[in-house]
Amino acid sequence: MQLNPAQNNAVHHVSGPCLVLAGAGSGKTCVITNKIAYLIQHCGYKARHIMAVTFTNKAAKEMKERVGKIFGKQELRGLTISTFHTLGFDIIRREYKILGLKIGFSLFDAEDQMSLLKSLTENTIEGDKGLLKQLFCKIASWKSDMLTPAQAKILVTGKQDQLFAQCFSLYHKQMKAYNALDFDDLILMPVVLLQTNQEVRERWQSEIGYLLVDEYQDTNASQYQLIKLLVGERAYFTVVGDDDQSIYSWRGAQPKNLLTLNQDFPNLKVIKLEQNYRSTSRILRAANILIANNPHVFEKTLFSERPNGDMLKVLKTNNENHEAERVVSEIIRHKFMNGTNYKDYAILYRGNHQSILFEKVLMQNRIPYKISGGTSFFSRVEIKDIMAYLRLLTNQDNDNAFLRIVDRPRREIGSVTLEKLGLYANMRGKSLFSASLEMGLQQHLNGRSLGSLQRFTRWILELFEESERGNAVEAIRLLVRDYRYEDYLYETASSVKVAEMQMKNVSNLYSWIVAELEGDNYNNEPQTLHEVVQRLTLRDMMERNEKSVDADQVQLMTLHASKGLEFAYVFLIGMEEGLLPHQSSIDEDNVEEERRLAYVGITRAQQEMTFTLCEERRQYGGLIKPMPSRFLEELSCNVEWEEKKQPQTQEERITKGSAAIANLRSILKKS
DNA sequence: TATAGTGTTATTTTT
DNA sequence: TAACACTATA
Numbered sequence: 183m184q185l186n187p188a189q190n191n192a193v194h195h196v197s198g199p200c201l202v203l204a205g206a207g208s209g210k211t212c213v214i215t216n217k218i219a220y221l222i223q224h225c226g227y228k229a230r231h232i233m234a235v236t237f238t239n240k241a242a243k244e245m246k247e248r249v250g251k252i253f254g255k256q257e258l259r260g261l262t263i264s265t266f267h268t269l270g271f272d273i274i275r276r277e278y279k280i281l282g283l284k285i286g287f288s289l290f291d292a293e294d295q296m297s298l299l300k301s302l303t304e305n306t307i308e309g310d311k312g313l314l315k316q317l318f319c320k321i322a323s324w325k326s327d328m329l330t331p332a333q334a335k336i337l338v339t340g341k342q343d344q345l346f347a348q349c350f351s352l353y354h355k356q357m358k359a360y361n362a363l364d365f366d367d368l369i370l371m372p373v374v375l376l377q378t379n380q381e382v383r384e385r386w387q388s389e390i391g392y393l394l395v396d397e398y399q400d401t402n403a404s405q406y407q408l409i410k411l412l413v414g415e416r417a418y419f420t421v422v423g424d425d426d427q428s429i430y431s432w433r434g435a436q437p438k439n440l441l442t443l444n445q446d447f448p449n450l451k452v453i454k455l456e457q458n459y460r461s462t463s464r465i466l467r468a469a470n471i472l473i474a475n476n477p478h479v480f481e482k483t484l485f486s487e488r489p490n491g492d493m494l495k496v497l498k499t500n501n502e503n504h505e506a507e508r509v510v511s512e513i514i515r516h517k518f519m520n521g522t523n524y525k526d527y528a529i530l531y532r533g534n535h536q537s538i539l540f541e542k543v544l545m546q547n548r549i550p551y552k553i554s555g556g557t558s559f560f561s562r563v564e565i566k567d568i569m570a571y572l573r574l575l576t577n578q579d580n581d582n583a584f585l586r587i588v589d590r591p592r593r594e595i596g597s598v599t600l601e602k603l604g605l606y607a608n609m610r611g612k613s614l615f616s617a618s619l620e621m622g623l624q625q626h627l628n629g630r631s632l633g634s635l636q637r638f639t640r641w642i643l644e645l646f647e648e649s650e651r652g653n654a655v656e657a658i659r660l661l662v663r664d665y666r667y668e669d670y671l672y673e674t675a676s677s678v679k680v681a682e683m684q685m686k687n688v689s690n691l692y693s694w695i696v697a698e699l700e701g702d703n704y705n706n707e708p709q710t711l712h713e714v715v716q717r718l719t720l721r722d723m724m725e726r727n728e729k730s731v732d733a734d735q736v737q738l739m740t741l742h743a744s745k746g747l748e749f750a751y752v753f754l755i756g757m758e759e760g761l762l763p764h765q766s767s768i769d770e771d772n773v774e775e776e777r778r779l780a781y782v783g784i785t786r787a788q789q790e791m792t793f794t795l796c797e798e799r800r801q802y803g804g805l806i807k808p809m810p811s812r813f814l815e816e817l818s819c820n821v822e823w824e825e826k827k828q829p830q831t832q833e834e835r836i837t838k839g840s841a842a843i844a845n846l847r848s849i850l851k852k853s
Numbered sequence: 854t855a856t857a858g859t860g861t862t863a864t865t866t867t868t
Numbered sequence: 869t870a871a872c873a874c875t876a877t878a
Binding site: 237238239240265266267268270271289291292311312364365366368369429430432433532533534535555719720721722740741742743764765766767775779801802 | 861862863864865866867868
């Protein structure tokens with residue numbers, strides 16, 4: 183592959199810190215993979231001394247594939263390409279003794295955190311969902327700013343924040359008692375460790391000869407610290423990012439880290455990639471003129487040598503039904519005229535709920551489509567249940583997992599029993615599991631409840647011992663055999679079909695776990711049950727065999743989900759004030775991020791770009807007349823408005839038709 | 854312990 | 869409005 187001069191510079195600058203400002207479609211992944219190749223082939227780096235960090239497993243996987251195409255397996259041995267969180271997890275796993283952790287620690291996902299917080303704040307917040315969410319965010323932000331509960335308490339002003347700091351402290355203590363870590367801890371603990379322990383720091387710094395970071399604009403404060411600590415004084419690293427595509431500030435990303443880098447490393451080499459290989463010149467010009475309305479730290483102007491291309495189109499429709507029908511009939515027409523494939527078309531939107539109507543219309547027209555997002559494999563109830571069993575199996579102190587599954591399937595362990603158990607455990611500072619086995623409990627519970635409770639805990643204990651003896655596979659087999667989850671699914675599911683699906687998910691998960699435990703999965707080493715369960719929470723294995731079937735389907739997804747992808751023909755729907763920019767962003771005076779969101783959407787398009795908006799829209803029960811999005815205005819002369827009203831939607835015709843028939847009938851009856 | 858009735862709330866989401 | 873979570877009730 184031929185690199186342009188800027189890309190070449192980015193690849194060849196290896197003697198110090200390097201920031202690559204990679205505009206949309208400028209070939210940044212190409213630069214990273216080529217740089218890894220260059221480091222190995224021309225700079226004498228061993229693969230195991232190179233580390234590349236991304237944000238998602240998907241991105242890591244893609245990078246591995248692309249590097250794999252350049253090299254053979256042998257040369258790549260030891261090369262690390264992982265996510266921030268997996269990297270942190272690996273550091274913790276190797277240093278757990280110094281960190282004072284027990285090896286079987288549990289990883290808590292957002293849902294676990296939430297239910298823990300809920301139980302900790304039963305008396306103070308009393309299940310107020312809004313407040314609970316605020317608390318959750320507050321703790322996350324304290325953690326990403328690397329504050330301990332004690333520090334937070336001192337810094338905090340205002341009554342509510344004081345309460346929150348109190349909860350933070352409780353949360354912290356409880357997590358320790360559970361021997362559990364949350365996702366933020368996976369970054370935070372390595373940072374603190376590397377800061378305070380010189381020996382460990384030097385060991386890791388010498389181990390990592392060169393560090394590459396993708397999507398750098400999405401890093402938060404603690405992730406940046408981790409980078410800094412890992413590269414050390416020598417600062418041999420390359421970060422790649424684009425401040426115009428920073429769309430995750432609501433998740434703690436700090437695009438100002440681009441600027442900080444400039445200050446922290448005075449010899450930072452900044453290289454801009456400004457040639458776009460994706461879109462037509464027209465689309466690019468439109469994107470440039472839109473994003474020019476945002477302030478910039480580093481100015482950059484993308485250009486394309488591709489032909490000018492069509493104007494960007496705006497379709498104004500009557501209402502949201504027309505919007506969907508217009509777009510779908512446009513796709514049908516366009517496909518027919520140009521002999522394209524369905525997968526060349528993407529429908530992008532701000533919020534997930536916008537997809538529903540499009541889904542309906544696509545279905546009516548028998549057009550294959552794919553919606554990205556929605557409930558992922560791991561947020562399905564049946565998978566969460568199984569995971570809870572496994573987590574309890576690897577760490578009995580995990581009360582969260584315990585509570586989720588003690589009575590699922592039914593074991594006649596009701597809320598009263600659990601409440602008494604909770605009280606007992608709380609007084610003695612024990613976990614629910616270990617408390618349930620204590621003799622003293624007899625005074626608080628009647629024989630029957632105690633019996634069913636202990637039957638459960640003893641069973642788990644047996645399985646635990648089995649897996650500790652090295653027979654994890656056998657333990658899992660017994661688990662499946664004895665707890666009759668299948669029956670439970672069939673009893674509780676709304677239909678047989680649903681239950682069948684759920685059971686299929688469960689058995690998929692099982693075969694995966696067994697394969698990982700035995701180590702015959704993609705010639706990986708056998709893993710302990712601890713490792714398998716921890717990695718599953720990080721979702722770091724499932725994706726490996728998830729074949730992305732390249733089916734010919736129209737692609738529907740949110741703007742956020744579209745980042746990094748490209749499509750020949752893009753529809754960006756709902757270009758209205760209140761939707762894009764979203765109302766809450768207008769209220770919070772953060773239209774800039776919405777503009778970047780629109781920018782991301784436009785720069786996905788290779789050939790043609792179409793916007794739609796409605797005259798009227800149903801919202802929260804009422805009918806509103808939205809204003810066109812300010813972004814359409816900003817695109818100015820690059821867009822062409824086409825106002826063509828459709829008489830009626832299919833549905834309106836039908837309902838009106840049947841109303842007329844009913845009317846006729848009633849008239850006939852009377853006469 | 855199911856079920857109907859009531860209330861609440863409408864962004865983006867990965868690890 | 870519609871979808872969801874939660875609660876009172878038989």
